Amino acid sequence: MAAPRTRIPVAPPRLWDPVVRLTHWGIAASVVLNSFLDEGGSLVHVSVGWVLMALLVMRLVWGAIGPAEARFSAFPPNPMAALRHLRDLAMGQVRPYPSHNPAGALMAYALWATLSVVIVTGLVMTGGATPMQVAEEKAAVASGDWSALIKTGEGESDEDRAFGKAAKEVHEVAANLLLVLAALHLAGVFLESRALRRNLVAAMLTGHRPK
């Protein structure tokens, strides 16, 4: 094509691949579900937690062996670059990146770390019981067999109980932190979309580069 000298608008990042999109929205939906819509400790809550764990595992595996811009190497955690990017953003002059921008990358790692804490403490609280086991236990209790409850209670020292209580505490604090981070994440996407004049949400939804 002729006239390449005119400044073509800088190429947007490549399409987000389906795994990135599915895990992103799957995790978002699971977090909303478990934070606002179901009861902690319920079968639904535990099941969604396990789904969340699978989604996170998939995304982390994809971060190790997925295509270039989904890999961790495309967005290494770099607090200095993140600060620089935020300063650029405040001045409304951001430049596009082939993967996450440095601030967005840091947010991704923060969200994943917090999610991991929530998941691990959740597992500690349920004694690592799978949803199938939780369902069995609940069915047993519902049918009047309370031994399932006693079994988990016996042989538990004060130390165990304190540990469980601490896990519960951490689980709640981390879950709240997760919501705060998610809110910041939304604000960041909004500001970045405005500064780039590009709908970043649409790119994550459809995978198509918005014009």
Next chain:
Amino acid sequence: MTTSPEIRTAGRRQTVALSVFLLIQTLGAVFYVGDVIGDLRDDPASAHFVFEAIVTTALVLGIVFGTFALRRTIEVLRAQDQALAVARGALSDVIEAQFSAWALTPAERDVGYLALKGLDVAEIADLRGAAQGTVRAQLTRIYAKAGVSGRAQFAAFFVEDLLGSGIAPVEVALS
């Protein structure tokens, strides 16, 4: 890029389907691994545990291979997209995208373009009203960011795409 041909749309749909499938498999694997760990604590010697552990291992291996296959598919699709874009004469788009990927500054982009057009250092310096030393330093930075040894390899980086799509039909004919 303008319209997407049916083949590419079909390829996209295939990657989405593969991703969904992979996610469901991962879901299953995570539940099974949890169950196996639970059994391990109960009775690691039972046939039930051994059998379940083998099945779970197979499942996990399947997921790992599936993930690699999916990545390959996505990369092949992208390579085809890129080859198509080059063939359509959208080379400047490709160069622009590649410059972005290398994170070239606006000044480096201009110099990079001029260098690709075959201008030498003196001409570029003239055009940009800059010192030759500056242009030389900018070129060095561009080569470093692109990971190429010099101007010839820098230009070859983009010509390679064109050659690749030219040779492909021959390979198809041979096989």
